[in-house]
Amino acid sequence: MPRAADSSARVAVVGGGPAGLMAALVLAQARVAVDLFDAMPTLGRKFLVAGKGGLNLTHSDPPELFARRYGEHCARFLQMLGRFSPDHLRALAFGLGVETMVGSSGRVFPKDFKAAPFLRTLVQRLRDAGVRIHSRHRLVEIAAGPCLTFARADGTRIEHEASAAVLALGGGSWRITGSDGAWTAMLERSGVRVLPLQPANCAFAVRWSPQLLARAEGRPLKNLAVTTAGANALGELVVTRFGLEGNALYPLSAPLRSAIAARGRVTIRIDLKRELSQDEVRERLATGRGKKSTSEFLRRELRLAPPAIALMREGASPYELSDPARLAARVKSCPVELCGVAELDDAISSAGGVSFDAVDDHLMLRALPGVFVAGEMLDWEAPTGGYLLQGAFTTGFVAGHGALEFVKLKC
Ligand SMILES: Cc1cc2nc3c(=O)[nH]c(=O)nc-3n(C[C@H](O)[C@H](O)[C@H](O)COP(=O)(O)OP(=O)(O)OC[C@H]3O[C@@H](n4cnc5c(N)ncnc54)[C@H](O)[C@@H]3O)c2cc1C
Structure with missing residues (x-):
């Protein structure tokens, strides 16, 4: 790739996660001079953390279904994904020497399930293109111009004037990776x-009983469907001392959060035997348990795993457990009351951030012309499954192109 041209335009990209790296790549490939700043000593720390879980880079959903994962922002994402799609992301990975594959669930992963080779090659490509990387530079103020003020590790401050800026400062979870959400006040x-x-x-x-924890803590509950207020999600759950987590709850984060904020609690219903209808479950249980215990009966007739049986028994009355019809209803719709939400820092991602009302179609802040925003710092949320990284790369691409058009018009 050619080195950056000696044009007078200089764009500052702040935040070296997937969104910022993507924006820097777009600009550098167009031969615009780029300064890439990050508060941390090294770039892409959350991306590397994602790599520990195998790096679910994107998903093979068709476009309309993919865009629906972004909820109320579906239409906007459909349009942006048309510009930088999952196929474009896979092609970018391929160009960096990272081959990808589609798993049985439709999720897309690097063949070696690692994040480091992707990150290392991308950062090297940026350096080769002349991008100047300034680590340990924390953005603390931004003013019209744009004029950016950075605090450095030694306590000194520097001011940096740019032709345009892309901010990709991340959300507010996993502060240890650098995305601490401290930019909101700025x-x-x-x-x-x-x-x-x-x-x-x-x-x-969830307020679990000690008996439930003794039987189910840390043991996965597989192949479930979770329903709340008309929404449902499929997948797995794990019982923890804190409560419940897993991909059968993640897509329901928004309605569950709102219900808990409004009423302090919300009841979810868990279908513990998805592959059988309620009638089929009832038929299997109609034979009667004879001398078998409830647990033994459920294990034999329905092949329910011990943590699922423990969940079924939690809070159930003896009558519910002895009546086959009620037992079947409980297997198909086991109530669990959720009474709180995890700390932001412990979440995989964050909702909230810069309102889409505050940006134009190029993701430029209306209040700060020439300043673009991308990635998780924008107010969107999506479930796990590759939609988060795709959202970060796609918005980074759109913001990078926005900044490119902006500096071209200025010149
Ligand atoms: C445990 C875990 C596993 C995950 N696994 C997956 C997965 O498999 N698939 C998936 O799609 N998503 C996954 N994600 C989510 C995904 O990693 C994030 O959505 C994505 O990294 C967001 O990219 P970003 O560029 O918007 O922000 P970030 O990656 O958070 O990058 C933001 C950058 O901005 C810098 N910064 C912040 N404030 C300042 C400041 N004031 N000045 C200068 N720099 C600043 C930070 O240091 C950081 O480098 C996972 C997340 C976690 C925590």
């Missing part, structure tokens, strides 16, 4: 509408 001071950062793809609190 943008609000500039008149940008920012919605409070909240936990998404997170655990929910």
Whole structure:
């Protein structure tokens, strides 16, 4: 790739996660000079953490279904994903020497399930293109111009004037990776509408009995369907001392959060035997248990695993456990009351952030012309499954192109 041209335009990209790296790549490939700043000593720390779980880079859903994962922002994402799609992300990975594959669930992973080779090659490509990387530079103020003020590790401050800026400062979870959400006050001071950062793809609190914990803690409950207020999700759950977590709850984060904020608690219904209808379950249980205990009966007739049986028994009356019809109803719709939401720092991602009302179609802040925003710092949320990284790369691409057009018009 050619080195950056000696044009007078210089774009500052702040945040070296997937969104910022993508924006820097777009600009560098167009031969615009780029300064990439990050508060941390190294780039892409949350991306590397995602790599520990195998790096679910994106998903093979068709476009309309993919865009629906972004909920109320579906239409906007459909349009942006048309510009940088899952196929484009896979092609980017391939160009970096990272081959990807589609798993049985439709999720897309690097063949070696690692994040480091992707990150290392991308950062090297940026350096080769002349991008100047400034680590340990924390953005603390931004003003029209744009003029950016950074605090350095030694306590000194520097001011940096740029032709345009892309901010990709991440959400508010896993602060240890650098995305601490501390930027919200800075943008609000500039008149940008920012919605409070909240936990998404997170655990929910349950007041478990000691008996339930003894039987089920840390043991996965597989092949479930969870329903709440008309929404449902399929997947797995794990019982923890705190409560419940897993991909059968993550897509329901938004309605569960709202219900708990409004009423302090919400009841979910868990279908513990998805592959059988309620009638089929009832038929199997109609034979009667004879001398068998409830647990033995459920294990034999329905092949329910011990943690699922423990969950069924939690809070059930003796009458419910002895009547086959009621028992069948409980297997298909086991109530669990959630009474709290995990801390933001413990969540996989965050909801809230810069309101889409505050940006134009190029993701430029209306209050700060020439300043673009991308990634998880924007107010969108999506379940796990590759939709988070795809959202970060796609918005980074759109913001990078926005900044490119902006500096071209300025020149
Ligand atoms: C445990 C875990 C596993 C995950 N697994 C997956 C997965 O498999 N698939 C998936 O799609 N998603 C996954 N995610 C989510 C995904 O990693 C994030 O959505 C994604 O990294 C967001 O990218 P971003 O560029 O918006 O922000 P980030 O990656 O958070 O990057 C933001 C950057 O901005 C820097 N920064 C912040 N504030 C400042 C400041 N004031 N000045 C300068 N720099 C600053 C930070 O240091 C950081 O480098 C996972 C997340 C976690 C926590």
